[in-house]
Amino acid sequence: MEKELFLEKTVEEIKRELSNPDQRIIALCRITEKLPKNINELFEALRVVTDTVYPTLEKEVGIEDYCRICLALQETNNEKVLQIINSGVSVKLEKREKEFVKGLAESILGLITLNKDIEKEAYHLAEKSYxxxxxxxxxxxxxxxxxxxxxxxxxxxxxxxxxxxxxxxxxxxxxxxxxxxxxxxxxxxxxxxxxxxxxxxxxxxxxxxxxxxxxxxxxxxxxxxxxxxxxxxxxxxxxxxxxx
Amino acid sequence: MYNKNLVRENGKFYTLDLNSKERRLWDPYRSKLCAGLANGLQSLPIKEGDSVLYLGCAEGYTCSFVSDLVGVQGIVYGVDISPYSMQKFVLLSKERANLVPVLWDANKLDKYELLEGVKVDVIVQDVAQKNQVEILTKNARQFLEKNKHFILSLKTSSIAQKSAKEIIEEETRKLEKDFEILERKRLEPFEKKHILIVGSPR
CATH class of the missing domain: 1.10.246.90 (Nop domain)
Known part of the structure; x- marks a missing residue:
């Protein structure tokens, strides 16, 4: 009987504490701090394969454009990319490798959009409550x-x-x-x-x-x-x- | 170390049958009280049927074993400040009838209405704070009577960046103003720079 009272009160207080927007904002911000690191690591993994196809491309375009180019593979109209491909140094990938590259590039792009969404949500919450x-x-x-x-x-x-x-x-x-x-x-x-x-x-x-x-x-x-x-x-x- | 299991087939912790009684593994690397016992603590004041106030219960790992020790007749008040770990403790307390969750700051003097007038047999203080001894004396004044006991697990690295021996000497001198110290036990090799102190109020 006595225990029921304690249980009720603590459950109520836990709910009150956890419905506080602070903790949710902090959790979302923690994710947005960590995700870019993972994105960079994945990007490095991608470049291990695609460096032979597009050498020195990463210096000219950002991560997102690079991933989009990788998604399209050789079917782009971008002049710089065509220049690099036709320079004679670039290597052609095999069919299976192309699939891996596509998958990696897709997941990196997905993570980037996810990161932006989470950031937006955190900012929205913060602006609404404070x-x-x-x-x-x-x-x-x-x-x-x-x-x-x-x-x-x-x-x-x-x-x-x-x-x-x-x-x-x-x-x-x-x-x-x-x-x-x-x-x-x-x-x-x-x-x-x-x-x-x-x-x-x-x-x-x-x-x-x-x-x-x-x-x-x-x-x-x-x-x-x-x-x-x-x-x-x-x-x-x-x-x-x-x-x- | 194995402890008699009050609740059958808990599933969360590793269980083991010894002489047809269900027993549970108590890991000294996770629990400071167990580390003290593994190092040969003689005077464990917790007996069957006792009521225990556990400050700093966290998710309730040690608390679940204390609840085994006190049995069905006893009661364990688990106090913690974090709502996150309290969530898990509430779930645990639904499995074990003698656990009572209390979301409360043991450091502050503001009163918890439901705990008023409650007297306990043992206080276990496991809050690693700078003013650990102060927290204990505050709570002892409210909940402990004479001839009752406390267990304090002192984390010296949270008090100051001195050598563990010096801090232990200082803190025991502070403790001896209000308490009589029965036993002290270092927790090496399970926990570094920790000491378990058992005593009772003067």
Whole structure:
């Protein structure tokens, strides 16, 4: 009898914890981090066979185009490919080998589209559940921050200085250990769209400012307030101020 | 090490028949309590019919063996903070009648309503945290009475990056303020830098 009460309560709490979007976003992001590695490995395996057919082609086209060319095999109209094939160095594949190549190329293309879909789904989820955070930090960076911190509630308890250095833990602890004055200024925020093409000095200042705004945005998301207009005004004001 | 199996034909773990009693293999590499017993721990306080509070039960591997030890009369409260491992523990607790799942943070002092007023015979503390001893004293104050026992499996590498001996000395000094230590057992070669401490409150 007593056990039933405990069971009910824990099942309820488990459901509540697991229906949290954080964990799903993190799981999806983990997949998108790992898939490119596998894609590259498969691509290398493909190139072991097709390097003799299309030598030096991989330098001219990307992975996706390469796979499409492999799918079509010798029946392409692409000038570069025809040039390479007709140069006399290229080797013709046997029938069975062609099938292997086609299968590999197909699976690589499938994985690439899958990766894009998963990424889109993760971004969609993040934007739906945390609009302020994604607006200020950018969805990509927001997702990466979630992966590092583990959950939104943990992020909301962080001071802005910690948020500023998320992703630069290695450099931070190295500077602390050696006691040097060269502490890192930005972690994940280095890739933020506002920081690109800025001076080094300005980058440090802006990342400090942005981290503060992100901390505010996270707290707004947790309490369910939409502050996007206000934050936008603040950020624009700051950028105009630093440029002049 | 083999333990008497309470539930027939579990299927999840390797089972073995010895003298027509069903027994189950207890792997010391997976369970710290078992590693202590394999190294010759003399005073195992868990007896049949005891009620046990297991902090840090995870998926319930060790817990299932503790539930074998206490038998049908006893009860085991498995406490863990992670909802993922708790899912598996809930499934296990449906097979074993004397396991009770509790999703709760043992580190925080906020109260769990259903556990109020409960007193247990043994606390097993298996939470590898920096403030392990503190967690134990907090919970002991709430759940333990005199002449009852605790088992603490101390992971020294989660406390500080010093040598294991120094940390063990420090932590036992902290423990001796509130507890009487009956036995200590290092867990080599099964677990590195771990120690199992058995004791009771003063």
């Amino acid at each position: 609009p302020n955070f994604c607006f200020v930090a950018g969805t990509n960076i927001a997702c990466k921050m979630l992966v590092i911190s583990g959950s939104m509630s943990r992020l909301s308890q962080m001071p802005s200085s910690t948020i500023q250095l998320l992703g630069a833990e290695k450099a931070l602890f190295k500077s602390i250990r050696t006691g040097s004055k060269k502490t890192p200024r930005y972690g994940l925020l280095f890739n933020h769209s506002l920081l690109i093409n800025k001076d080094k000095k300005e980058k440090g200042r802006l990342s400090r400012f942005l981290a503060g705004k992100i901390a505010i945005a996270i707290k707004a998301d947790i309490s369910g307030i939409d502050m996007r207009d206000e934050l936008k005004k603040n950020i624009e004001k700051k950028i105009n101020g630093t440029l002049n």
